[in-house]
Amino acid sequence: MTVATPQTLRVLIVEDDPLIQLGLEQSLSSQPDITVVGIAEDGYIAIKMAQELAPDIVVMDIGLPRLDGISATQKIKAALPNIHVVMLSSHTDDTEVISALSSGADAYCVKGTSTTSLLAAFAAAKDGATYLDPQIARKVMDHLKPQAHAENTAHLSQRELEVLKLIVEGKSNPEIAAVLYLSPNTIKTHVRGIMNKLSVDDRVQAAVVALRSGIVA
Numbered sequence: 001m002t003v004a005t006p007q008t009l010r011v012l013i014v015e016d017d018p019l020i021q022l023g024l025e026q027s028l029s030s031q032p033d034i035t036v037v038g039i040a041e042d043g044y045i046a047i048k049m050a051q052e053l054a055p056d057i058v059v060m061d062i063g064l065p066r067l068d069g070i071s072a073t074q075k076i077k078a079a080l081p082n083i084h085v086v087m088l089s090s091h092t093d094d095t096e097v098i099s100a101l102s103s104g105a106d107a108y109c110v111k112g113t114s115t116t117s118l119l120a121a122f123a124a125a126k127d128g129a130t131y132l133d134p135q136i137a138r139k140v141m142d143h144l145k146p147q148a149h150a151e152n153t154a155h156l157s158q159r160e161l162e163v164l165k166l167i168v169e170g171k172s173n174p175e176i177a178a179v180l181y182l183s184p185n186t187i188k189t190h191v192r193g194i195m196n197k198l199s200v201d202d203r204v205q206a207a208v209v210a211l212r213s214g215i216v217a
Contacts, residue, residue: 008035009122012055014046014072015039015088016064020111024059024088027115034122043067043075050076050083057122060105062089062096070096070103070170077104084125088118094204097136099170101211107131155197161215163190168207 011028013036015021021039028034037053040046042065050058058076062069073085086107087100100108106125109118110133117133124131156164159180166176173191177184191203200206 008033009057009126010035010037010053010055011057011059011122012037012046012049012053013039014041014043014058014060014064014069016041016061020061028059028118031115031119041065043069043072046072047075047079050080054080055083057125058083058085059088059118060085062087062091062100070099073100073103073105084122086118086121086125086131088113092136095170098168098204098207098211101130102168102170102207108136109133110135156194156215160190160194160197163187164194164206164210164215167191167194167203168210 011034013021013024013028015024021041025036025039029036037055038049040049044067046058046060046064046069047067058073060069060073064072069087069089073087076083076085081104084106085104086109087105088109088111089096089100090111091097092110097108107121107130109121109131113133121131162180163176166179171179173184173187176182177187180187191206194206195201195203198206198209200209
């Protein structure tokens, strides 16, 4: 790890695999405008180090011991919203990708991506944009039907919007029912109504439409 200057981008690596830790540190430290300020091996340590070091970028794995990367991202973004989180994971499951983006992650890269692509993710995150690995972007776009445009969301009731927001947060029907003090059957009805109005087939597609249309930030 090198000493940061005012012009350098300060990066915290969150990864539990020692070989990947080493590879990331070496590839990032070789960049003249990047300084690796620390390495965390689990989600709890990541939160603590983010609070202590206040990095510009956190490179976050999902599959971490003790506390997973999605939960750690939620907590870091809640406490330190100016920190940008770039997910770097082998996980490409649709639900996990959507959950990671919903947790506040600014970018999603798949492990094995080039340093150039990772730097592009850093740049996009700094500029307030969302960067998706091409492999992930294709998967996300595959879940967007052409007819599911933003105008469809105007037909959602206030209650349906509340349910949709909780779907994006990754909550199950029983969890949504508990939050809204409604029965699971009522939530199931609302979910079915949301999918019909958005012209989608499942909850993941509904979450993608919600994120892309801007009705859920």
